[in-house]
Amino acid sequence: MAGGAVPADLAFRFGSTASAVRFVQALRPADAGPPDNALLVCDRHTAPLLPAGAPAPLVIEAEEADKDWLAVARVIDAAHRAGLDRGARLTALGGGVLCDVVAFAASVYLRGVRLVLIPTTLVAMVDAAVGGKTGIDYAGRKNLIGSFYPAAEVVIWPGALRSLPARQLAAGMAEVVKTALLGDLGLVEVLERDGGAAVTGDADAACSVIRRCLQVKGGIVAADPTERTGRRDVLNLGHTFAHALEAVTGFGPWNHGEAVAWGIARAMDLGARLGDTPGEHRTRVLALLRSLRFRLQAGAEAPPEEMVAAMAADKKRRGGQLRFVLQRGVGDTFVRAVDRADVLEVLAAAAR
Numbered sequence: 537m538a539g540g541a542v543p544a545d546l547a548f549r550f551g552s553t554a555s556a557v558r559f560v561q562a563l564r565p566a567d568a569g570p571p572d573n574a575l576l577v578c579d580r581h582t583a584p585l586l587p588a589g590a591p592a593p594l595v596i597e598a599e600e601a602d603k604d605w606l607a608v609a610r611v612i613d614a615a616h617r618a619g620l621d622r623g624a625r626l627t628a629l630g631g632g633v634l635c636d637v638v639a640f641a642a643s644v645y646l647r648g649v650r651l652v653l654i655p656t657t658l659v660a661m662v663d664a665a666v667g668g669k670t671g672i673d674y675a676g677r678k679n680l681i682g683s684f685y686p687a688a689e690v691v692i693w694p695g696a697l698r699s700l701p702a703r704q705l706a707a708g709m710a711e712v713v714k715t716a717l718l719g720d721l722g723l724v725e726v727l728e729r730d731g732g733a734a735v736t737g738d739a740d741a742a743c744s745v746i747r748r749c750l751q752v753k754g755g756i757v758a759a760d761p762t763e764r765t766g767r768r769d770v771l772n773l774g775h776t777f778a779h780a781l782e783a784v785t786g787f788g789p790w791n792h793g794e795a796v797a798w799g800i801a802r803a804m805d806l807g808a809r810l811g812d813t814p815g816e817h818r819t820r821v822l823a824l825l826r827s828l829r830f831r832l833q834a835g836a837e838a839p840p841e842e843m844v845a846a847m848a849a850d851k852k853r854r855g856g857q858l859r860f861v862l863q864r865g866v867g868d869t870f871v872r873a874v875d876r877a878d879v880l881e882v883l884a885a886a887a888r
């Protein structure tokens with residue numbers, strides 16, 4: 537890690553609870569939790585990241601397919617067997633899946649114990665670890681079961697990113713771009729100038745990018761901690777398109793971040809078509825996504841009719857119309873209903 541100072545720590549308030557965010561240059565045994573009345577949970581990719589002297593972890597499987605009751609039961613069972621009481625601490629060292637599972641377990645074990653998240657993917661650092669959403673998948677639906685339970689503490693250790701596969705890092709970059717577009721013009725400029733090196737270059741640079749993302753996300757979430765007022769909806773920029781692409785292509789060829797980058801491009805196309813997004817903003821965002829090497833054409837993989845059907849199926853559960861998050865510019869984001877015909881036309885143009 538380069539020498540400079542670690543950026544100032546952050547704190548976010550969500551209603552009556554608060555999350556403290558701490559940036560560390562190296563993970564210390566104490567970050568992984570105390571020896572007593574505590575449980576540390578890792579998966580097989582993150583257990584090797586633990587420093588010598590850290591408590592022995594519970595190692596669970598934490599791929600998306602494992603984000604289920606069984607994973608939660610394993611955590612709760614281990615907590616119970618270890619005799620953890622209401623003053624206990626649960627610590628998660630892992631990606632978004634592991635963080636979501638451990639956070640859910642922490643929210644229900646003894647009606648809630650202290651939760652510390654140490655995210656190890658870029659997605660988890662900029663998105664999953666802050667915002668208070670926990671969850672598991674059920675009956676084919678992502679995050680059908682869960683709770684709002686902000687971590688008491690989030691420890692950001694960018695050194696974890698060194699072992700992250702490139703594709704997984706890129707997935708995180710898509711959420712970084714999304715977050716920057718939602719509220720940090722300076723960060724958009726950093727990404728335009730430095731590209732992926734803004735995160736991979738050195739740990740100080742990574743801390744700065746992550747801190748800026750957390751400030752944007754934390755601000756949006758604090759205004760709507762339990763997703764009641766619609767203020768959080770803007771966090772779904774690019775996601776209606778992305779979810780449909782993931783579904784239509786069978787959750788494989790495109791990972792979530794790749795689909796989000798593609799979806800942000802389509803949100804720009806749609807906004808421009810409707811006259812909401814100025815041409816310069818669309819051009820700028822597409823150029824940024826291209827410079828980060830995201831794939832912006834899905835070709836025959838995204839048949840427009842199938843895509844719109846997938847969007848409609850997704851929306852039906854939330855009651856009706858096709859609605860999209862669109863932008864007039866960086867930090868100027870809104871949600872509006874859109875005619876099916878406009879969505880079809882944007883998808884057809886993107887497939888050509």
Ligand SMILES: NC(=O)c1ccc[n+]([C@@H]2O[C@H](COP(=O)([O-])OP(=O)(O)OC[C@H]3O[C@@H](n4cnc5c(N)ncnc54)[C@H](O)[C@@H]3O)[C@@H](O)[C@H]2O)c1
Pocket residue numbers: 579580581582598599600603630631632633634636656657658659660663664665666667668669670671678679696697698699700701704707
């Ligand atoms: N709670 C929220 O607000 C929120 C927000 C965004 C995403 N999520 C959830 O996060 C999940 C996606 O998380 P993700 O993108 O972090 O992927 P992930 O948790 O599935 O991890 C991807 C892979 O990377 C491995 N890994 C993790 N850290 C590593 C490291 N430092 N080095 C090497 N390998 C490592 C994991 O073991 C796994 O194999 C989804 O389930 C999504 O629903 C939740």
Ligand SMILES: [Zn+2]
Pocket residue numbers: 711775792796
């Ligand atoms: Zn996302």
